[in-house]
Amino acid sequence: MASIPPGVLGALDPTSDRAAFRQIADQLREAIDKGRFKEGAKLPSESELVEHYGKTRMTVRNALGILQGEGLTVHEHGRGVFVRPRPPVKRLASDRFARRHRDQGKAAFVVEAEAAGSRPEVDSLEVREERSTPDISARLGSARKVLARRRRYLLDGKPVETAVSYLPLDIARNTPIAEPNPGPGGIYARLEELGHELDHFEEEVRARMPAPDEVKTLRLASGVPVIHLVRTAYDTDGRAVEVCDTVMSADAYVLAYQLPAS
The missing domain is CATH 1.10.10.10 (Winged helix-like DNA-binding domain superfamily/Winged helix DNA-binding domain)
Incomplete structure (x- = not known):
């Protein structure tokens, strides 16, 4: 022995x-x-x-x-x-949605993956119109129906995140945003092309244990929590133009923020 x-x-x-x-x-x-x-x-x-x-x-x-x-x-x-391998992905909150990345045709997840030296993929993509939940409706300003974009993100072939973007139909219907591939820079680049120049984002972050379907979808090991992040994007007119509901494997991410001292 x-x-x-x-x-x-x-x-x-x-x-x-x-x-x-x-x-x-x-x-x-x-x-x-x-x-x-x-x-x-x-x-x-x-x-x-x-x-x-x-x-x-x-x-x-x-x-x-x-x-x-x-x-x-x-x-x-x-x-x-x-x-268990636990590769961290560093999310730079003050940088990942910067306009220069959209100008280069890069969506936020691609920026994060490249910074970590990983290969990004998106699968389980679904785009459809649906009735809004009360919470999403309140965040978007009483929108009753929305365009929902559901997807799962992978790094080097391993699931790390799921996300659902909800956009008002009067903005997204019959535009490239409603296509499975919205084009270079993702939906934020398309929103700005449609005249909704982005002004700021608000994020709410909490940690919790995953639901059974999240364990399956993200292939989580026993005991691994998730980070639940809800982000709202606002244009320069103050309108909420997207709500993104994201669930991330907590052992795959480090959330890094720069905060002003004044």
């Missing part, structure tokens, strides 16, 4: 009132946080951990279950337990 390298994991504290399986989970978590087990690396097997700690297989299994529940590890049947 292979042994765990010295110094990677310590010994349990028999005087602690913390249960053995929680102590084991603490040590494994610390080893992951400190890079002793890199992203994608295989953790010691149950047998190796049983031998190292002198505890039962069930104790070890409970410890591994804690890490999986926290989204730190993933169990691959027949192969073992691995440290």
Whole structure:
């Protein structure tokens, strides 16, 4: 049987009132946080951990279950337990919707992906007219029907985000915005071509645990929360021209903001 390298994991504290399986989970978590087990690396097997700690297989299994529940590890049947890769994407709130990107024909997600050195994709695209919900209607100024653009975003083939854009029909109907591919720069470039020069965006951000359908769509590991962001775009006349309801895998994003001090 292979042994765990010295110094990677310590010994349990028999005087602690913390249960053995929680102590084991603490040590494994610390080893992951400190890079002793890199992203994608295989953790010691149950047998190796049983031998190292002198505890039962069930104790070890409970410890591994804690890490999986926290989204730190993933169990691959027949192969073992691995440290879950968590590639961060840095979202620059003060920059990602800058007009210069639209002028270059780049939508915000493409800008974010390129900054992270990743390959962006969009799938599960659906565009249709539908009745607005009370919340979306209030944000758009009592629009009863909207054009909804639903899509899922992937980075290097992995789902990281879903988004639904809602636009007033009097703006979007029978325009390139209603097409699956609205063209270079995305829908914001088309809105400005239609005379709705963008003035500012308002965002509401909260963290929560995902709904079952979100777990499936984003292929979330157990214990991984989501970031729920609702953004409203306003033109220079003060009209709300789009509401974007976005759900992001929390372990794939870092939200970075520059805030004025005066």
